[in-house]
Amino acid sequence: MRNIFNYVERSSPIHRLTGATKLICLLLWSFAAMTSYDTRLLAALTILSVPLFAVSRIRYSDVSFMLGFTLVFMVLNNVLVFAFAPQHGVSIYGTCHVLADLGGRWLITKEQLFYHFNLVLKYLSTIPIVLLFVCTTQPSEFAASLNRIGVKYTVAYSVALALRYIPDIQREYHEISQAQQARGIEMSKKQRLSKRLRSASAILIPLILSSMDRIEIISNAMELRGFGKHKKRSWYMARPFRAADFLSMAFCALLLAAALLLNYLNGGRFWNPFI
Amino acid sequence: MNDPIIQFHHFSFQYHAQSEPTLHDIELEIRKGEKVLICGPSGCGKSTLAHCINGLIPFSYKGECGGSLTIAGRESRELGIFEISRTVGTVLQDADGQFVGLTVAEDIAFAPENDCVGEPELHERVEKAAALVGVGDHLRHAPGELSGGQKQRVSLAGILVDDVDVLLFDEPLANLDPATGKQAIELIDEIQRKTGAAVVIIEHRLEDVLHRHVDRVVLMNAGRILADTTPDELLAGDLLKENGIREPLYITALKYAGVAVTADKRPDSIGHIRLDEEDMKKVRDWFARTPPAPPRPERPMQLEAKGLRFAYSNGHEALRELSLSVREGELSAIVGTNGAGKSTFCKLLCGFETQQEGTISLSGADMAALSIKERADHIGYVMQSPNQMISQTMIYDEVALGLRTRGLSEDEIRPRVEETLKICGLWPFRSWPVSALSFGQKKRVTIASILVLEPEIILLDEPTAGQDYRHYTEIMEFLLALNRRGLTVLMVTHDMHLMLEYARRAIVFSDGALIADAPCAEILTDEEIIRRASLKETSLYTLAQRCGVGDGQAFVQRFIDYERQEVRGT
Numbered sequence: 001m002r003n004i005f006n007y008v009e010r011s012s013p014i015h016r017l018t019g020a021t022k023l024i025c026l027l028l029w030s031f032a033a034m035t036s037y038d039t040r041l042l043a044a045l046t047i048l049s050v051p052l053f054a055v056s057r058i059r060y061s062d063v064s065f066m067l068g069f070t071l072v073f074m075v076l077n078n079v080l081v082f083a084f085a086p087q088h089g090v091s092i093y094g095t096c097h098v099l100a101d102l103g104g105r106w107l108i109t110k111e112q113l114f115y116h117f118n119l120v121l122k123y124l125s126t127i128p129i130v131l132l133f134v135c136t137t138q139p140s141e142f143a144a145s146l147n148r149i150g151v152k153y154t155v156a157y158s159v160a161l162a163l164r165y166i167p168d169i170q171r172e173y174h175e176i177s178q179a180q181q182a183r184g185i186e187m188s189k190k191q192r193l194s195k196r197l198r199s200a201s202a203i204l205i206p207l208i209l210s211s212m213d214r215i216e217i218i219s220n221a222m223e224l225r226g227f228g229k230h231k232k233r234s235w236y237m238a239r240p241f242r243a244a245d246f247l248s249m250a251f252c253a254l255l256l257a258a259a260l261l262l263n264y265l266n267g268g269r270f271w272n273p274f275i
Numbered sequence: 276m277n278d279p280i281i282q283f284h285h286f287s288f289q290y291h292a293q294s295e296p297t298l299h300d301i302e303l304e305i306r307k308g309e310k311v312l313i314c315g316p317s318g319c320g321k322s323t324l325a326h327c328i329n330g331l332i333p334f335s336y337k338g339e340c341g342g343s344l345t346i347a348g349r350e351s352r353e354l355g356i357f358e359i360s361r362t363v364g365t366v367l368q369d370a371d372g373q374f375v376g377l378t379v380a381e382d383i384a385f386a387p388e389n390d391c392v393g394e395p396e397l398h399e400r401v402e403k404a405a406a407l408v409g410v411g412d413h414l415r416h417a418p419g420e421l422s423g424g425q426k427q428r429v430s431l432a433g434i435l436v437d438d439v440d441v442l443l444f445d446e447p448l449a450n451l452d453p454a455t456g457k458q459a460i461e462l463i464d465e466i467q468r469k470t471g472a473a474v475v476i477i478e479h480r481l482e483d484v485l486h487r488h489v490d491r492v493v494l495m496n497a498g499r500i501l502a503d504t505t506p507d508e509l510l511a512g513d514l515l516k517e518n519g520i521r522e523p524l525y526i527t528a529l530k531y532a533g534v535a536v537t538a539d540k541r542p543d544s545i546g547h548i549r550l551d552e553e554d555m556k557k558v559r560d561w562f563a564r565t566p567p568a569p570p571r572p573e574r575p576m577q578l579e580a581k582g583l584r585f586a587y588s589n590g591h592e593a594l595r596e597l598s599l600s601v602r603e604g605e606l607s608a609i610v611g612t613n614g615a616g617k618s619t620f621c622k623l624l625c626g627f628e629t630q631q632e633g634t635i636s637l638s639g640a641d642m643a644a645l646s647i648k649e650r651a652d653h654i655g656y657v658m659q660s661p662n663q664m665i666s667q668t669m670i671y672d673e674v675a676l677g678l679r680t681r682g683l684s685e686d687e688i689r690p691r692v693e694e695t696l697k698i699c700g701l702w703p704f705r706s707w708p709v710s711a712l713s714f715g716q717k718k719r720v721t722i723a724s725i726l727v728l729e730p731e732i733i734l735l736d737e738p739t740a741g742q743d744y745r746h747y748t749e750i751m752e753f754l755l756a757l758n759r760r761g762l763t764v765l766m767v768t769h770d771m772h773l774m775l776e777y778a779r780r781a782i783v784f785s786d787g788a789l790i791a792d793a794p795c796a797e798i799l800t801d802e803e804i805i806r807r808a809s810l811k812e813t814s815l816y817t818l819a820q821r822c823g824v825g826d827g828q829a830f831v832q833r834f835i836d837y838e839r840q841e842v843r844g845t
Contacts, residue, residue: 138377139377140376140377140378140381160377161375163377164376164377164418167419172663175658175663176658176663176664178622178625178627178647179656179658179663179664180664180666181627181647181648182625182626182627182647182648182650182651182655182656183651183676183677183680183724183725183728184648184651184676184677184679184680184681185676185680186648186680201666202666202676203666205665205666206662206663206664206665206666209662209665210660210662210663213372213660213662214372217367217369217372217373218372218373218375220331220335220367220373221367221372221373221375222375222385223331223334223335223356224329224330224331224356224360224365224367225360225375225385225386225389225433225434226357226360226386226389226390227375227385227389228389229357229389229390230389230390230391232391233388233389233390233391234387234388234391234392234393234394234397235388236376236380236381236384236388236397236398236401237381
């Protein structure tokens with residue numbers, strides 16, 4: 001069973017950065033990658049993430065599942081864009097260099113290919129950094145850092161708590177579905193939709209009921225220990241910022257500034273090599 | 276003596292959703308340094324009383340309070356739940372559910388974090404509290420890496436991190452194996468001596484709590500306090516039995532033998548109860564005149580597991596070389612610590628997982644080719660909590676579910692469901708919604724929904740978890756009746772009473788292998804097995820030794836047989 005928040009405990013300079021630093025860097029980095037379609041910047045970000053991974057000592061096997069998942073999504077995204085907007089590149093870059101004709105609207109143009117290249121780069125420049133964040137930040141540190149950047153601690157803590165309970169609920173789902181299978185509930189794709197919905201309810205209703213029990217216990221436990229007493233709280237996992245934290249944040253802020261500057265210089269989000 | 280920290284005076288409470296008060300005219304005082312056990316059957320109001328003490332009532336569960344309840348001299352309803360929690364620290368029943376933090380350290384730090392305690396004080400206090408309960412080496416561990424007993428220690432550390440005057444334990448023994456439960460009672464005792472706090476324990480397992488000295492026992496039933504006295508006084512009377520609390524087994528045995536149990540004999544512990552020569556002779560005579568039960572005829576072999584080996588995908592080897600056999604019509608308990616391989620064995624039996632080596636055969640035929648659904652026609656599996664199984668609104672539909680998914684017509688289904696409802700004593704409720712039933716009745720519904728498939732073997736995970744003596748007896752008598760109809764019953768359990776009273780045999784797992792398979796009297800008197808499987812020696816055995824009965828194991832067996840034949844008439 002896989003945990004969505006796949007924290008991998010290892011010792012590395014990136015692990016040692018505070019959660020807040022990593023969250024702020026993630027936000028700055030992904031804003032930079034999101035605001036710009038400048039190929040040069042995206043390529044630079046993509047290349048930059050390679051040494052970062054090496055430094056973090058996160059291995060391919062730690063992230064292979066999530067990486068595969070997002071790559072499938074990326075391919076799907078590209079196919080759909082081509083299917084529904086084959087001329088999008090042409091309209092962006094304003095020129096039209098036809099390479100092949102697949103019939104109907106589906107012309108393959110240099111502009112469209114270049115646009116897809118940029119789209120792929122956008123994925124490649126953001127996914128590694130998100131994975132890096134997920135693998136090097138403890139969920140509770142994540143909550144503490146959300147609180148640090150201004151999210152209310154009750155909200156931040158519920159996020160951490162949800163992460164804490166995901167493995168439990170996954171396990172419970174698994175157990176319930178096995179016991180229901182024994183009673184003949186099948187979730188296979190061979191069934192008709194109506195029947196599958198009914199099967200799903202035979203697993204989800206017990207899951208919801210037992211989760212409700214869990215919620216009552218946990219909320220009592222939290223209240224009895226003073227959760228929500230004050231407007232603020234301290235965090236056991238919180239750590240003070242050090243030089244490396246400030247440097248990392250400053251560097252990511254520069255990346256965002258570069259993205260904004262390029263947008264200004266290019267007169268838009270796209271860098272156009274065709275004119 | 277010092278002033279009471281908690282004082283109920285003419286106190287009553289009624290939940291908004293209910294038409295009757297849950298607590299009536301409560302008079303109770305708890306002083307600093309005292310250790311008080313509050314016991315009573317399910318629904319007697321003891322949990323409600325606990326909620327009043329820790330402030331969940333009236334601040335989280337709304338209702339009408341009458342009379343007065345003062346905590347550290349101030350009226351509770353004028354305080355808030357947060358203020359009360361400065362005086363009263365609560366360890367809830369479910370050690371897993373109340374684990375708030377992602378690691379041990381964070382969980383212990385939770386309360387001071389909410390008080391905005393900063394560094395370095397926060398780390399110091401966490402380390403001190405962790406050391407006090409002996410989890411100092413596990414600070415960075417996640418809840419999943421801890422045993423049940425360790426989780427409970429962490430919960431305790433989480434309240435000791437603040438300086439509270441009252442430690443409130445809500446059913447501390449509920450989810451622990453016998454040996455861990457014993458350690459928990461010892462730990463509570465030790466912590467009380469170290470901190471001088473008042474301790475209030477809510478629990479219906481009297482004998483287990485009395486493993487260490489208790490100053491007073493408060494017996495409740497139907498929302499009232501029936502007795503508030505020393506354990507010795509209470510054990511000498513009949514109030515416990517009349518109110519559905521099980522007496523310690525050695526007391527019951529003494530009573531069978533005709534020994535007068537009086538308070539001056541100090542009966543609250545088998546260790547120091549005063550028995551004179553005459554009393555001991557009575558016990559020996561009882562043993563000599565009680566005939567052993569006739570041996571049961573050997574039945575044919577039904578289920579055979581040979582050389583099972585199973586490792587999870589993360590490499591954890593849950594079973595190694597496990598072989599065992601079950602005969603037709605058996606009623607056996609599968610026992611052992613958490614992680615000994617009991618649940619894995621159940622999963623293999625039901626086909627939820629497949630063993631890497633070994634075979635399981637049913638009545639001589641290998642089950643390897645059978646699907647989960649096909650196995651369920653032979654081996655029915657009942658999960659621990661009915662909430663994990665019930666998915667239909669109406670009782671009839673819930674029981675019929677397994678037949679409907681097997682494609683039977685409604686005409687075929689009806690007689691089978693009706694027959695099952697009758698066997699399970701659910702016939703009067705056949706047109707009720709499931710939500711109107713009590714916990715014990717829901718449990719019956721889940722058993723019925725499995726029985727309707729007519730399995731030859733029924734496998735139950737902790738069938739009596741969270742049940743008081745009366746409901747426990749009800750469920751077990753029901754299973755016994757099914758067993759007499761020829762059904763083989765296998766129960767995974769931590770409950771030693773259940774083993775002793777109902778199971779004829781105990782199958783003991785330890786570390787992925789079978790270490791014993793013998794009558795329960797033999798298991799619970801064998802020191803080596805008790806230690807390895809985290810069980811607890813029965814007090815009957817100690818009684819036999821103290822009274823000079825030569826064969827302690829036979830004495831235990833005789834007691835079980837006597838209860839079955841003479842007291843329950845089975």
